[in-house]
Amino acid sequence: VDELDVPLVGYRRELTAIKDALQATIEGERGRLVIVTGEAGIGKSRLGRELLSYADGVEEGIRWHTSRASSLDAGTPYGALDAAVRGRLGVTEANQDELVARLEANLLEFIPEVEKRAQVRAALDVLLGISAFDMPQQDLFVAWTTWFGALGSDGDAVVWVLDDAHLAGDLLLSFVEHLVTKVGARMLVVLLARTGLLTSHPNLLSTRGSTLIG
Numbered sequence: 520v521d522e523l524d525v526p527l528v529g530y531r532r533e534l535t536a537i538k539d540a541l542q543a544t545i546e547g548e549r550g551r552l553v554i555v556t557g558e559a560g561i562g563k564s565r566l567g568r569e570l571l572s573y574a575d576g577v578e579e580g581i582r583w584h585t586s587r588a589s590s591l592d593a594g595t596p597y598g599a600l601d602a603a604v605r606g607r608l609g610v611t612e613a614n615q616d617e618l619v620a621r622l623e624a625n626l627l628e629f630i631p632e633v634e635k636r637a638q639v640r641a642a643l644d645v646l647l648g649i650s651a652f653d654m655p656q657q658d659l660f661v662a663w664t665t666w667f668g669a670l671g672s673d674g675d676a677v678v679w680v681l682d683d684a685h686l687a688g689d690l691l692l693s694f695v696e697h698l699v700t701k702v703g704a705r706m707l708v709v710l711l712a713r714t715g716l717l718t719s720h721p722n723l724l725s726t727r728g729s730t731l732i733g
Contacts, residue, residue, distance in 0.1 A: 527607050533732045537570050537709065540730060544707040545579050545676045550699040552683075552726050555712045556717065556733035563711040567680040570709065581677035582607070588687035596690040600663070601646055603679055607670070617648060628668040656690070660697045671704035684710035689720075696726045 533555060540553045557563050567585065574581045586602035595601070605611060608621040622643060630636040642662030644650040654662075671677040681687065681695070699708055710716070710723070714733070717724060724731060 529624055532647055534566055536730070536732050537566060540571055540709075541570065541574065541577075541581075541676070541678065544678075544705050545577070547705060548703075550702040550706040550708065550728055552695070552699040552708050552710070552723070552729040553725060554712065554717070554729065554731050554733070556712050556714045559607070559713055564682050567682055567711055571676075572630070574678065580673075582670045582675050582677045584677070584679040585682070586679075588691065590686050596688045596693040597624065597646055597694070599681055599691060600694065601648075603681075604643065604646060606664075615649070618647060620650065622647070622649075624686060626666075628686055629672065630665075635665065638662050639669075642666075660694055661701075663694065664698050664701050667698060667706060668702045668704040671702075671706060674705070676705040676707065677702075677705045678709070680709045680711065682711045684712035684720075685716040692720050692723065696723065699729070700727050709713075 537553055537555070540551055543718065544551050555563055555566060567660045571583060571585070571677075574583060584603040584606055586599040586606065588599045605618075608625055612620055622640070624642055626636050626643075630639055638658075639662045641650075641652060642659045643661060643666060644652060645652055645654055646663065667677055667679075684692070687695075695708055695710070699706070717731070723729060
């Protein structure tokens with residue numbers, strides 16, 4: 520039996536709230552952040568899959584991204600962001616030539632301005648390990664946000680579901696805050712996390728456009 524064929528018990532209110540946030544994102548012009556918290560093993564990841572199933576039936580275009588934070592990301596603080604970008608590019612294996620080719624094609628499609636494309640390319644090269652070029656954190660945040668915004672420049676909504684967000688480091692969560700407030704496009708970021716996330720990162724709730732579910 521497919522998991523999504525089994526009724527979702529105990530999270531109907533949360534699922535409805537996330538669907539409403541997606542619809543508000545589609546109809547709006549800015550970034551939104553939804554934080555879903557709860558104890559381990561009670562269905563938070565299932566909510567993400569239910570949202571994807573719902574998004575598949577929405578008439579409006581949605582560019583979907585999903586990734587999972589890990590306790591192993593200490594040496595790669597943006598590992599979950601790296602995974603989300605690779606998912607968009609359709610590259611999961613460590614094939615550097617294919618990664619570079621697909622990144623270039625993506626940037627040519629979504630960012631026509633040569634100078635802006637070069638700035639975003641440099642920052643994504645750093646994220647994806649294509650180059651070790653040293654860039655200030657703020658420049659990285661601005662360029663990565665520009666990339667997400669470009670994905671929605673044709674009016675499509677952009678969604679990033681980050682599972683196990685309680686394992687994300689300070690740098691990744693700082694980027695999430697920057698992304699939601701600065702993206703300037705229809706974007707929804709969903710953080711699925713254990714209850715301790717907001718104890719260690721209370722500023723997430725003060726992010727413009729944030730909603731807590733749980």
